[in-house]
Amino acid sequence: MKTPKISEAVVRRLPVYLRYLQYLNESSIRTVSSQEMGQTLGINPAQIRKDLAYFGDFGRKGIGYEVPYLIEKIKQILKLDRTIQVALVGAGHLGIALSNYNRFTREKLSIVALFDQDPNKIGCKIGLLPIQPMSELNATVSRLDIQIGIITVPAPEAQRVADRLVAAGVRGILNFAPVKIKVPDEISLRTADLTTELQALAYYID
Template structure:
């Protein structure tokens, strides 16, 4: 165990750091301090330093962090330096839209299969993939070593899809359906539901 005990909050912030560091890298900025990062990401510099320090000593006192080096380190930590295949279940508007995210994430992470139940859609090409029937899910997950599933089916079908993904061996699920899912504790579930986000935002909107 190379890391002691990393909190979920820390892990959720690492991709945010990574994204901004990659931007700096593209701008050929070599070095950055936790203070500068804090300014740009609206975060406390101490938190950034502490987060990074869980994984090693990446900075230099008096200087800051070397951008390119830190990018590589964070990629390693997040395991973005190895291939990771994702399955997308639900080829509706949202599913199709998300299938474009291939480019955004990382060359090493890619959507390796898309599933639906609609006979009209099956066999159709989306990007460089062909929409498959969901009954091929288990086989595809095994053959392509898919580890993460994204669920973009209507709410009533989402739990069933989650069950199948789990059964097939997926270890992470990103659920876009507006419903609470139950999965075994060894499977990491994230909700990416627009409904709940908007509804909780509404709380903060004062009367006009």
């Protein structure tokens, strides 16, 4: 698992491969070729082989890839084989929607703490998790060894929340607020902007 320099495009395709492989596995299909995967996913087979080959020789010439084995390997690469604890800040509808995604827990990437600054929400439970006040952030991140923070607060508060997450010690942030936030270089940041998705779609209408 040497890494010669993996582009973001490659990393973004891995979860797509993984999901398809899990579907195959549930269908009791044990082997798959890059040809078949490419067909289904709309991705060039050579690209799939190249993406996978960055991380190791997972296939067998003349045969293809063994589904359960490849699932294991991709999980390792994406670190989905070990527990990664996630905190979510902003228990609005989007926050609740995300904390309900059970796929996260299935993949050992699980939201284990919820925070909100609204005093009326403190103590309410979403599923099994109580909503905590922001004053608990540092203590909870340390206690549960939380590595990732998800931001689902309104845009004007996003930077402040990001700063607090960084100070509390998270290693990565997934930001859903429609604003560009700044974090130190050593913190991984991804921004998922739902409004720009819809605006970009409008371009293609007509």
